[in-house]
Amino acid sequence: MVKGLEDRLFNALVYAVLVFCALLAIFPILYVISVSITPFGEVLRNGGFILIPRDVTLTAYKTLLTQSNLPQAFKVTVLITVVGTAINLVLTGLMAYPLSRKNLPGRRLVLLMIVFTLIFSGGLIPTYLIVKSVGLIDSIWAMILPNAIWSFNVLIMKSFFEGLPEELFESARIDGAKEFRILFQIVTPLSIPVIMTIGLFYLVGHWNEFFQAIFYVTDRTLFPLQVIVREILMQSQQPLENADNITPTQTLQMASVMIASLPVLVVYPFIQKYFTKGMLLGSIKG
Amino acid sequence: MSSNAIKRTSALLTSLALLGAAVSACGGSKEGGNASPSPSSTQTASATGSASASPRASGNAGKKIKLEVIETGNNLPAPDQDIIKKELDKALNVDFNLTVYASGDDYKNQLNVRMASGNFPDLFALDRQQLIEFSKQGLLLDLTPYMDRLKQVSEFIGEENVKKGAVDGKVYAISKSSQIPYNTYFIRKDWLESLNLQVPKTIEELKKVAVAFTNDDPDKNGKKDTFGLTGGELNGAFAPVFGAFGVGSPGSIYEKDGKLVNALYDPAMKDALAYIKDLIATGAVDPELLANTALQHQEKAFKGQAGIVWIDWPNMTKQNMIEQIKAVNPNAEWIQMEPPAGPAGKFDGSWEIGNTPGRYAIPKALEKDPEKLQRVFDLLNYVSDPKGGSLLVQFGVEGTHYTKDGDKIVMTDKAGEVGYSWLYQFTGRPEMSYLQTKFVPQADFIKFANDQPRIQTLNGFVDLPEGYIASDADRYIKEELAKFAYGQRDLGEYDKFLKTLETTMKYKLFMDAAQAQLTALGYGSK
C-alpha cells in the first residue's frame, strides 16, 4: 500500500533526524559526566577532552558535598524552589486568565504594561532601593518576590487560555458557574501542558537562583546552592597575583555542574508525560 | 492599536511610572542613611575614650559590636566553622560578619548598590576608580585626622602605601602592603635535554630554542604537535622581550634617563615589535596566543603543547599543579629562566609600583558611631600587629596551625584548615616571609621570581581624566599591536598608528593627565 510505505519512510526520516539531534546533545553531556569523574591529570593528558572515562575518581564530588556550606544551601534552594514555584504559578495564572478574555475592558492597558516591563527596566540600583523599602533585604523572600511574575510566562499562558474553545465557557456560565470556579475547575485541568511548562521554567529559574541571592542577601545561612557552587568555581575572577588561590580543576567544575543541574534533569522526564494530546477530548462532548 | 490609543496608553504608562517615582522617592530612597546602627549605643563612657595606642582591643567593657565587612574572595567557611572569625571575635569583642563575593562584577554591583542605598558596610574593599569616585562624592571617611589612631597600620604597610590610599592629599583608604612579582619564563628542562640545548640567555638564543621546540619534536612522539612560546596574550608571552629592549609593557609609563616615557612612544618599541614579528613568523609562537584570556596558556603548557611559558610560580609549582603536570607526563620538568638579554639588558617585564593588591575604606557615615569606628580601627591595627593579629590572619592559631621555632615559623599539617585566612588580611602581609613560610617547597621559585630586575611602571598613580574612554584606546592599542606583530600591518606605519591613537582615540588626554599627575608626585623631573 502506497500509504503505508509513505508513512514508513516518513517515520524513518523522523527517527533519523531525532537520533542525530540526540547525538548532538549527548556528547557534551557525556563530556561533562566523564570529566567530573576523571582525575584532572588524566583529563589533561587526553587533550582536555574525555568521552569515555577510564580512570574513575569521585574526589570532586566528595570535595563538593562535604563543603561545609552545601547542605544548608541545598535546603534553602529546595525551599525557595517549592514555595517560589507555587507562588509563581498562582500569580501568573491569576493574571493570564482575565487577560485572555478578549472582551475585558482595560485588557489592552494591562497587556501593554506587561510588555513594557519586558523591554524597559529601571536598573539595579532603583530596584534594590524598592526591595529595601519594602523590607525584604536579607530575607528569604527577597529571592522569591521581586521576580514573582515573569511577563514572558504570563503572555504564554494567556495565549494558551485564548486557545480554549469559547463554548466551554459559555456552557459553564449558563450552568451558573462563577469565574473563579471556571478558572480552577475547568480551565486549569485543561491547561496541564502549559502549566507544566511554565512551572518547569519557574522551577529551573529558582533552582539556578544566584543573582538575587547575592544581591539582596548577606546572611550566609540564606545562600542558595548555586552561590556556594559558584564560590568553589570562581577562581578565574580572582586576582592572579594571589598565591593563596586554589585553582579548581575542570574535574571539579564539571562535578559542580552535575550537582547543580541533576535534580532538575531528573524532574523533566516525569513532566513529559503531561505533554500528551487529547486533553480537550471529551470536555465539550461530555 | 490605533495611534491615538497608543498615545493614550503611553501617556497613562508614563504617568504611572512617574507616580511610582513620586511615591518611592518620598518613601525610602533618600540615601545618606546610617551605617548599620550599633545596638549597644548605650555604652559605658570608658569605651569611647581609651581608643588609641594599644593594638589589642582596648577598654571594651561593653557588648559585642557587630562589624560588617565585604570584599571579593571565595571559600570562606560557614561562621560556626570559621576559626579566624572566632579568634577575632574574642580578641576584639566583636561579632565579625564577613561576606565575600566570588565574582568581581557581583562584588561591584553589591558595593555600588549599598553605597547608593545608604546601607553601608563598616569596612569594604574597593579599587582605585571607586576610591576616587566615592571620595569625590563624600561617601568615604577621611582618615587623615585619624592616622594617629592607626599608627600600627602605617608602620605595617609603610609610608609609600599610605600615600597610595590618598586622593588629593587626603587618606581615604588603607592600602594593603605591597606584593612581590610572581612571573617569569618557565621552560621545559627535559625538552632542552632531549634536543641537547642550553637554557637561552639572549633573545637570539630564545628564538633558536623556540624554533627548535616547534620543529624538532622535543617530546619525541613523531608528531609535530608542539610549539615554543606562549603566555597570556601579547603582553604576557613577550613581557621579558619588551624588557630586553628596555621597553615597558604597551601603554605603561616609566622613567627613562630622568624623563617620563610611555612605552608606546619609546623609540625602542619598534625594535621590540620587529623582533616579535620575526619570532611569530617562524611559527614558534602559540597560534592562538591572543585568545589566552584566562589560564589557557597554563593548560597548554601542562598538556605538553608549549615549551616556554611566561607565568606565575603558583600556577606552575604548587603541589596540585605538579601533580597535574606529572599526570600528563611523568618526565616533564619545568624550571624558571632568567629574562633573556637584549639591547637594553635583562628585564623580566614591567612591575607596577603604583598599585596595591587591595585597599579598604570606611564609610563617612560611620563617624556618627564612634564606638564602632574605633572597633574598625582596632581591627585594622590588630591585623597589622606582627606580634598579634597579623600572625593570626597569616598563619592561623599558634600551636594548632603553626609553631614558632625561635623566630622562624613552621606550618603544621593542620594549616589547611585556615587556607582562607588571606580573606582576613585587610592590611596585607609581609610578602616574602609569608610566602616562604606558607609555601616552603616553592621557596626557591618565590625568591627567583622576586629577584629578577624589572622595569618599574607608574600607571597606578595616574587617575583617568574626564571624557577619556580608556577602553576604546586600550582596544585600539591591543588590536594594532597585534596587527604589527602578526605582519598584518607594516611597521613603517607605526607613527600613523600613534597619530590615530592620539586623535581619534583621545590618548593625548591620558598622556597629558599622566604627565601632570606624575610630575606633581615628583617623577620624571630629575
Place this chain on the structure above:
Amino acid sequence: MALAALRKYWPFYVMLLPGVLFYLIFRYFPMYGMVIAFKDFSMMDGILHSPWANPWYKHFETFYQSPYFGELLRNTLLISLYKLVWGTIPPILLALLLNECRIRWLRSIVQTLTYMPHFLSWVIIFGILIALFSQNGGIVNRWIVEAGGSSYPFLTSTHTFRSVLVGSEVWQNLGWGAIIYLAAIAGIDPTLYEAARVDGASRLRMIWHITIPGIRSVIVLLFILKLGHLLDAGFDQIYILYNIQVYPVADILDTWVYRTGLQQLNFSLASAVGLFKSLIGMVLVLFANNVAKRWGEGIW
C-alpha cells in the same frame, strides 16, 4: 460606564489585582531610575537629586562618539538577526519531529537529551568549544589535519566567529526552546487530526495544515518578544567567548558598555545605552504587533 464594567467583570479584576500590584511595586516604581541616563549620577545625591547632565544628551553623545559606535551597532544587529533567524526554526522543527515520533521511548530520550545543554554555563560550553575547535589540537582540527588539510582558527577568525556564536547558541537552546512548542502542540484538538486522516491527508499535509497553524500564535508571540530584545545579542556568551582578534565582528553594545561603563563606574552611560536599546526594542515590538494583528495574531 466604568462602574458598569466593574460590576460585570469584577471577578476578573480581583484576579488581576495581585499581579498588577506586583508590577507596580517591583517593576514600575523602580523605573524612575531611567532618568540616570539624563543626569550626572552621584551616589551621594541619589538618583533624583543628581544634577542634570549638560547637555541632556551628554551620555548618549559619549556613546555615539566612540570610534567604534558604528561597528558595535552593526555587530549587535547582525548577530541578533542571525540568532533570530537561525534560532527560531530548529526548535519548532524539533518539536514537530518529536510530536511525530511514534516510538515513546525514543521520543522521551531525545527530548530529555536535547534539553540538557541548556544547563551548561557558557564557561563550560567555551571549554567544549575549545576542545573541539581549537587550532592547537582541537578535535575537529585534528580530523582536518589527518585528512590532509591545515588546521583552521575557528575561534579566533573573524570569518567563522559569528557562526560559532550563533551555532553554539542554537545548539544550547534547541531542546529547551522546543518545550513550549511541544506544550502548544499538546493543546491542539485531536479531532482535527482524526478528520484529516479520514479525508486521506498525508502526515506532511497534516503537519502543514493542522499542527503548524495550531501553534501559530505561540510562534508569533515568541518572535515578537524576541524582537524586543534585538539589541541584546547575548552578552554572557560573547563576553566569555570573545578575544581581541574577533572584536571587529563580535564586540557588541553590551560588551562595550561593560568595559567602558562599569569599569569606569559610569552608571549614566550604561543607563543611556540601556535606554537606547529599550526604545528601539519597543518600537520594533509595536510595529511587529501591528503586523501580526493583520493575521489575527498579536499580543494585544
